[in-house]
Amino acid sequence: MKKRWYDFLWILSLTYLVLGFFNILFAWLGLLCFFIPLILSVVKGSKGYCNRYCGRGQLFGLLGGRFGLSRNHDIPKWMKSKWFRYGFLIFFFIMFFQMLWNTYLVFAGTADLKQAVTLLWTFRVPWRWAYHGTLVHPGVAQFAFGFYSVMLTSTILGFLTMLLFKPRSWCVYCPMGTMTQLICKARRACTKGACESE
Ligand code: SF4
Numbered sequence: 001m002k003k004r005w006y007d008f009l010w011i012l013s014l015t016y017l018v019l020g021f022f023n024i025l026f027a028w029l030g031l032l033c034f035f036i037p038l039i040l041s042v043v044k045g046s047k048g049y050c051n052r053y054c055g056r057g058q059l060f061g062l063l064g065g066r067f068g069l070s071r072n073h074d075i076p077k078w079m080k081s082k083w084f085r086y087g088f089l090i091f092f093f094i095m096f097f098q099m100l101w102n103t104y105l106v107f108a109g110t111a112d113l114k115q116a117v118t119l120l121w122t123f124r125v126p127w128r129w130a131y132h133g134t135l136v137h138p139g140v141a142q143f144a145f146g147f148y149s150v151m152l153t154s155t156i157l158g159f160l161t162m163l164l165f166k167p168r169s170w171c172v173y174c175p176m177g178t179m180t181q182l183i184c185k186a187r188r189a190c191t192k193g194a195c196e197s198e
Contacts, residue, residue: 006052010062013055017155020148024115024130024141027148034176041180045187050177057168060158064167075165075172085173092175095121099146107139114142118149119156 019026033056037049050057064070078084105111117127127148131141158170171177 007058009053009055010058011055013059017152020117020152021130023132024127024144024148027144027151028140030147030151033151037176037180038183041183042187045184045191047177047180047184050171050180054176056155056158057171060162060170061167063159064162070162070167071164072167073165075161075169079169080172085178088173089175089178096150099150100143103139103143103146106142107137113138114145117145117152120153 016026016029019029033054036053040049040053041047064072102111102114106113114124115126115128115131116124118124127145131145154170154174158174161170162168
């Protein structure tokens, strides 16, 4: 099958992760992976981002599929269940808001910039080499460290899930996937409601 330009977006995802090792401020670019899927699902009411444009999903597909790194086992039922997917989404949000709060404290001058990346919400890894000072406020760098922690953590989880189960098993409980699915459902319900009330 002929390849399209968006089949190579995995290169961008990989480049993003690599750039974070050299300059943490590149982490801000990761916001695109947050806003584009949300905007697409709100505007189009579809999971077009997941199906076509998600470089991370492609990366897992490539590593687990073509490179054969996946055991290709079925994902356990409990991982597909609503309580796990929604529970993980809530947990993700709590950790995300905690990260925003830490950023706020640095902006407010009540906490110092922590030049570290927190993996799996637990392990704090010094990351000083990727921060070269900035002309802007240290809070900008704090957000970058926090956001890169989120991106690296979800990549590690996705990679482990890929190793253990099918290549794109992470997509079953990926918070972005769950959120866009909820938006699409809500949009469909609204459209249906609008039709019924006409
Ligand atoms: S579920 Fe997550 S990782 Fe999978 S394609 Fe969608 S946004 Fe990408």
